[in-house]
Amino acid sequence: MTTPRFAAPPLEQLPDDVRTRLLAVQEKSGFVPNVFLTLAYRPEEFRAFFAYHDALMEKDSGLSKAEREMIVVTTSAANQCQYCVIAHGAILRIRAKNPLIADQVAVNYRKADISPRQKAMLDFALKVSVHAPEIGEADYETLRPHGFSDDDIWDIAAIAAFFALSNRLANFTAMRPNDEFYLMGRVPKQ
Amino acid sequence: MTTPRFAAPPLEQLPDDVRTRLLAVQEKSGFVPNVFLTLAYRPEEFRAFFAYHDALMEKDSGLSKAEREMIVVTTSAANQCQYCVIAHGAILRIRAKNPLIADQVAVNYRKADISPRQKAMLDFALKVSVHAPEIGEADYETLRPHGFSDDDIWDIAAIAAFFALSNRLANFTAMRPNDEFYLMGRVPKQ
Amino acid sequence: MTTPRFAAPPLEQLPDDVRTRLLAVQEKSGFVPNVFLTLAYRPEEFRAFFAYHDALMEKDSGLSKAEREMIVVTTSAANQCQYCVIAHGAILRIRAKNPLIADQVAVNYRKADISPRQKAMLDFALKVSVHAPEIGEADYETLRPHGFSDDDIWDIAAIAAFFALSNRLANFTAMRPNDEFYLMGRVPKQ
Amino acid sequence: MTTPRFAAPPLEQLPDDVRTRLLAVQEKSGFVPNVFLTLAYRPEEFRAFFAYHDALMEKDSGLSKAEREMIVVTTSAANQCQYCVIAHGAILRIRAKNPLIADQVAVNYRKADISPRQKAMLDFALKVSVHAPEIGEADYETLRPHGFSDDDIWDIAAIAAFFALSNRLANFTAMRPNDEFYLMGRVPKQ
Amino acid sequence: MTTPRFAAPPLEQLPDDVRTRLLAVQEKSGFVPNVFLTLAYRPEEFRAFFAYHDALMEKDSGLSKAEREMIVVTTSAANQCQYCVIAHGAILRIRAKNPLIADQVAVNYRKADISPRQKAMLDFALKVSVHAPEIGEADYETLRPHGFSDDDIWDIAAIAAFFALSNRLANFTAMRPNDEFYLMGRVPKQ
């Protein structure tokens, strides 16, 4: 098993707010996802990262939470980010209440069981992720017939952009997905 | 759910040997993987495809069956082949008795919990899959210190080459992974 | 001259059916194309390979034999497969009774002296060969106005897929085109 | 002149902290860089973005401020981000007290008048920006002989990762560099 | 500062016509652009290069001189040619009487303050520069509604083609832009 390249300081040496967030997520999930431990190496960046994450992923939006996770999984797969695909794959299965969807969009969203609106959303998200310099008015126009507002379009693009950051962080730190993620959302809770 | 682009003929219209193989796999697995149904559209190609598959994947080899499935999953992910990644991911989990390995190599084998020998094997397999024209003596030399014989090297390369075919078949036919594959090998049998 | 990386066993040690095929092709062509010798190293794979090849290239089809060879030469050139471009270039010249066509499609089929229908066929074949994950309904629709049936489309795609395998086999084995191929079909038989 | 795709709300409707930052930067620079106006469209994201930016770019580090701006300009040029190259090019010229450096690294940092240590830094930053999945131990080893600590390496990678986000934001919003940036740092202050 | 890889012979050893051209350009510009010194290493190639350059860039044409320089800067940036982007960026600023235009088209011409006609021109020029084998009738058709004649189209393409040569010369010789270019055309002449 790979040793993390940058080890988080011991819990008692972390700033209070960082420790509090770690404990809260452990309380809620039963484990601490490694992204929290890795970024705790840099408390200032930790705070900014999760503030940004929550601003995009937790708020109300014209995109459902499941749709936002589809964007994460699709673009993170294009960037071969192991942590993001496996961790957010778990969240996507839960949000969508669909045990198949995450593997489908991770491998090839064009063949996934999603709506034409969602395919258009993922086409655009992927273009932001890998061909952003070529985005132009024509891309915006392909989204509008599906009912996406300007705010929705910002959300799609900003999530793709934020995970462009996140994918690179996870790749250079060799961030490891926690074992718990692999099975989450695949079998009905008993 | 996507309708298959090319529908297999009804079971009773299939040649005897094709029908027999379909029934045998159903007997063994409890379902008929869609690759059998899709290729049944063309019985001659069905026979050659599975003869080739079995010649590489079922025989004795210096590569374990789990290692051969790692090659399939890694190269099929590079080719974004939904059917192959999900179906062979299931087989890999079972062969390796490891519920995590398939998702790891599918997203980024460089970060997977595998040996240096297996990473060298997958580096070579991926080069055969996506940069075959550049393969030369230097590539063979990186494999030998890991104990791979010439026959092992043929196996690595031939599996990568065979799934280059298989990935394209699955993509142009929009072959759909059966729902059963997603969970196979993830939870201990009871 | 490059020594073959994997030497075929002596003729008398080959299984009967393999030896018989080698002798038959020698009888017919006056020489044994190296693909037969290279694959004889693995008789099981030899049988499956040629069964698959014949199922696609020898049967009746909505595509002429020359058209099928155009697909081989175009996609093999994209994969920089020396054996396939030179050997099938020879066959294409003969099938098409055209001494110029093979070199044209090998370098850039978009500029070759072929019909718009054949260009559409090669556009699709090349997409199967190098961008298969992106194939979708729109690609099928560009083919239909040219009169291609679903069976024809399968043929185009399956030939491109089969030579994706073949090109990789030839590249990793450093398969050498026989000298005889270079001139075949270039000058009228006397 | 391109109209911004997402218009910032009027100053008086912005949250106090956002308005305060806009006014502070105007006071200091004599103009409000458009990145502040564009992101003001989304105050939560504005706060997270600049907190992240400052955590990386303003703190003490083993990398000089000029070196950090070199990373920004090099990776932003690879991502064809007009705003980032032109705005941070200005900052780089000022930080480095060098009127030529920004244009050099923007076009091809390999030919720029920088030290071998800086070239190694930019090689790594560019790999994080465009080939992050392939980063491994070997990349870390090329940096250490140049005296980079683990903390320095995090800084290089995190800046490249943060601007992967920033470049995509600027591209999808069609963010326009302010006219003031083009000449900054090119001529001695009088 | 990089030493030039190939040093020009001393002025007095140059053929008369080459020396005369060097002196004339020095007289006119106040310095000798390094492209003249580098190519003086090979007088025959020097003569052919500048004859070709002048035939395209100095003659009357349906494209303004500023438009021709836009093609040079856009395609040279795609080819990461430091000399060409910086030297011709200076000339573009002067020809267009616009201090911003060169940096804009160098980073991403799609976001530059240019006309739709000029964007179509640069789309085509870039395709000639990086995807010439795919050029076909459809590309010509996108240009005609903007009023480009066949002669104009030749000019666009030939300039892109000529700088494909020039960019490679500058890159393999590590040609260095003269310091004078960086500021030219950025500030009004006094």
Next chain:
Amino acid sequence: MTTPRFAAPPLEQLPDDVRTRLLAVQEKSGFVPNVFLTLAYRPEEFRAFFAYHDALMEKDSGLSKAEREMIVVTTSAANQCQYCVIAHGAILRIRAKNPLIADQVAVNYRKADISPRQKAMLDFALKVSVHAPEIGEADYETLRPHGFSDDDIWDIAAIAAFFALSNRLANFTAMRPNDEFYLMGRVPKQ
């Protein structure tokens, strides 16, 4: 058969020197290669193009004429230039007195029957043709052990650079290789 996109003026309307060269080449070769007719559309460019060509291809050099043609065929194949591969393939066969060599290097020079020195030469030429911005001292160092002087290296690079121009000219004009080229050098003269 494709109509040329830009038709040469009638012979009698051409400038004397251009007409003289056309007639001389026809006298020598028995036909006028289409590159002469296509470029005659622009006499100034015609003169510069052939002056440049002759300066590189006709002079004495540390590279044999056959080696120079290998560079042309290899890089033109990478650029999918039908005219250049077929016309210079003919010249290469003649210069090398080898009927096989041109097809070999056109498809994959790494598998051609050439010396290690020639492979190193073609590796470098191909890098100039398709990855010039990354050329650095390390590339020069791989050439020196093969006995290439600085002048030889210039020749390799300059030929690759010149045909970068030539390939693009041929592609945008849809220049057609004359039928005569296909068979030249393939059969012994009688």
